[in-house]
Amino acid sequence: MLSLAQLNHATQAEFSQALQAVYPKAPWIAERAGSARPLATLAALKHALVRTVREASRDEQLALIRAHADPADPAAPGAQHAAGAAPAPADAPSDAGAGHGTPDELARIHALRADYSARFGWPFVLALRGPRGSGLRAAQIIATLERRIDNPPEFEFAEALRQLHRMAELRLNDAFGFVPEQGQRVWDWCERLARHSEQPGGLTVTYLSDAHRAAAAEIAATMRDCGFDQVDIDAVGNVVGVYHGDDPAARRLLTGSHYDTVRNAGKYDGRIGHFIPMACVRALHLAGRRLPFGLEVVAFAEEEGQRYKATFLGSGALVGNFRPEWLDQPDRDGVRMRDAMRQAGLPGDLAAIATLRRDPARYLGFVEVHIEQGPVLNALDLPLGIVSSINASVRHMGEIIGMASHAGTTPMQVRRDAACAAAELALFVERRAAADGDSVGTVGMLEVPAGSINVVPGRCRFSLDLRAPSDAQRDRLRDDVLAELAALCARRGLRYQVEEAMRESAAPSDAAWQHRWEQAVAALGLPLHRLPSGAGHDAMKLHTAMPQAMLFVRGEHAGISHNPLESSTADDLDLACAAFTRLLDQVATS
Numbered sequence: 001m002l003s004l005a006q007l008n009h010a011t012q013a014e015f016s017q018a019l020q021a022v023y024p025k026a027p028w029i030a031e032r033a034g035s036a037r038p039l040a041t042l043a044a045l046k047h048a049l050v051r052t053v054r055e056a057s058r059d060e061q062l063a064l065i066r067a068h069a070d071p072a073d074p075a076a077p078g079a080q081h082a083a084g085a086a087p088a089p090a091d092a093p094s095d096a097g098a099g100h101g102t103p104d105e106l107a108r109i110h111a112l113r114a115d116y117s118a119r120f121g122w123p124f125v126l127a128l129r130g131p132r133g134s135g136l137r138a139a140q141i142i143a144t145l146e147r148r149i150d151n152p153p154e155f156e157f158a159e160a161l162r163q164l165h166r167m168a169e170l171r172l173n174d175a176f177g178f179v180p181e182q183g184q185r186v187w188d189w190c191e192r193l194a195r196h197s198e199q200p201g202g203l204t205v206t207y208l209s210d211a212h213r214a215a216a217a218e219i220a221a222t223m224r225d226c227g228f229d230q231v232d233i234d235a236v237g238n239v240v241g242v243y244h245g246d247d248p249a250a251r252r253l254l255t256g257s258h259y260d261t262v263r264n265a266g267k268y269d270g271r272i273g274h275f276i277p278m279a280c281v282r283a284l285h286l287a288g289r290r291l292p293f294g295l296e297v298v299a300f301a302e303e304e305g306q307r308y309k310a311t312f313l314g315s316g317a318l319v320g321n322f323r324p325e326w327l328d329q330p331d332r333d334g335v336r337m338r339d340a341m342r343q344a345g346l347p348g349d350l351a352a353i354a355t356l357r358r359d360p361a362r363y364l365g366f367v368e369v370h371i372e373q374g375p376v377l378n379a380l381d382l383p384l385g386i387v388s389s390i391n392a393s394v395r396h397m398g399e400i401i402g403m404a405s406h407a408g409t410t411p412m413q414v415r416r417d418a419a420c421a422a423a424e425l426a427l428f429v430e431r432r433a434a435a436d437g438d439s440v441g442t443v444g445m446l447e448v449p450a451g452s453i454n455v456v457p458g459r460c461r462f463s464l465d466l467r468a469p470s471d472a473q474r475d476r477l478r479d480d481v482l483a484e485l486a487a488l489c490a491r492r493g494l495r496y497q498v499e500e501a502m503r504e505s506a507a508p509s510d511a512a513w514q515h516r517w518e519q520a521v522a523a524l525g526l527p528l529h530r531l532p533s534g535a536g537h538d539a540m541k542l543h544t545a546m547p548q549a550m551l552f553v554r555g556e557h558a559g560i561s562h563n564p565l566e567s568s569t570a571d572d573l574d575l576a577c578a579a580f581t582r583l584l585d586q587v588a589t590s
């Protein structure tokens with residue numbers, strides 16, 4: 001069993017010898033990383049090796065990839081072991097390696113690997129123990145091959161290296177006898193919660209659906225299992241767990257994130273933000289430990305605004321931002337929110353909702369852990385990032401009205417085509433947002449209501465999602481887009497209507513809480529990387545009432561999110577639990 005003390009006191013030769021299996025056939029990595037000693041943590045050791053590879057020459061990196069014997073090939077040397085490990089550990093499940101697929105699956109993997117190598121000039125590299133560390137099934141390997149074979153070469157080169165780093169991480173865990181238990185627990189909770197969905201074969205949980213209510217009940221039950229002193233589902237469906245401080249009347253640290261999802265979502269968006277604090281409370285409870293402050297963990301019921309145009313409803317209710325008119329808003333089936341609430345066993349009245357407003361004086365602040373939902377940490381090979389600010393955003397829903405007419409007889413020059421106008425707008429949004437460099441603009445919804453293949457579209461509905469690091473920049477972007485909408489409709493002889501659906505101000509992190517996250521991450525032996533959040537979060541709402549700061553967790557697959565490919569490793573989730581625990585310790589001892 002390796003230890004940091006042993007490695008820190010070893011000669012360079014002993015250090016290299018001890019780590020020779022971590023990146024096989026690349027002794028230069030340990031030789032160069034040895035100068036990073038003394039290493040304070042296992043995470044620091046892993047990062048030192050990663051950094052050495054990142055700083056190596058392209059030829060050295062390519063040789064490293066090409067030296068990888070691909071265990072996905074049953075004939076490859078070492079194929080009997082689950083890739084991503086040296087000799088597969090006893091706990092590696094039988095289906096860990098591709099060698100355990102059906103003959104058809106293996107043949108498919110063989111063929112795809114050959115195509116992959118022919119396309120890129122290096123072997124397909126995949127840590128077969130996967131994000132949890134317990135193995136991928138052959139079908140998952142095939143899906144990964146089919147997805148990655150279409151990646152641009154430069155992305156795949158970096159991804160092959162990332163997969164080698166993941167294998168190295170798993171090998172080091174085995175060598176140190178380290179199991180990321182907290183991270184695996186959070187990973188498993190996310191996996192289990194994802195069983196509740198409105199979408200067969202995928203994850204969709206919208207406000208107050210049956211799946212949403214089942215998810216709330218499951219989160220509440222998990223909170224009780226963790227040892228929370230109070231667990232309630234409040235008047236808007238938030239699941240609220242309180243773990244008292246040594247004095248139950250002590251002020252509390254508020255934390256959490258949302259459990260609703262977008263349509264066809266990933267399993268981690270929002271959900272790790274309540275599960276990570278829950279795992280930390282579980283550890284406190286098992287240790288019989290009380291902090292000098294209370295911990296209030298909230299799984300917010302509605303953040304994504306999918307069923308009703310009422311984004312950040314759950315967190316908004318805590319800061320007095322629930323809009324009365326939301327109660328009468330119908331969903332696309334005509335069900336008013338008030339009725340949906342009552343069907344879900346909630347009061348559905350403003351008086352009850354008003355009582356949810358928190359008194360900021362009772363709280364130390366709000367912290368939120370969230371997946372990055374972007375490519376930055378994945379590209380930097382960093383497990384955690386410090387959020388400096390949450391971008392400002394504004395959303396609009398609109399419709400362009402032209403004239404439906406015969407697709408065959410209407411000359412092009414006399415058409416009043418609403419869809420072409422919307423397409424012109426979408427391309428303007430793309431150009432205009434890109435011109436700022438750090439703004440983003442999205443036309444996420446584009447619909448010809450009751451359209452027909454042989455009818456010139458007379459109407460076209462669209463959405464606008466515009467974001468920027470500051471309110472002023474967001475507003476300039478919005479003004480330009482709305483001005484272009486007016487101009488292009490005038491040019492085309494069309495009418496339009498557009499209404500604002502949501503507007504959130506930029507939310508800079510509170511300096512003191514951001515610093516606590518920085519100290520927590522630094523204590524793990526990891527470098528600090530500060531980044532803005534392009535995504536909106538519940539922290540934007542709490543920002544209006546109390547100091548807040550966020551921690552980001554790296555996403556796999558270039559941090560893709562709002563997509564079933566959204567993924568996080570148990571090791572990164574474990575580091576986030578460790579960072580959260582260190583933040584609690586800082587507050588407890590300050």
Ligand code: HGY
Nearest residue numbers: 303304534535536537
């Ligand atoms: O859209 C967002 O930024 C968040 O995921 N609701």
Ligand code: MN
Nearest residue numbers: 262269304562
């Ligand atoms: Mn989201």
Ligand code: MN
Nearest residue numbers: 269270536537
């Ligand atoms: Mn989210």
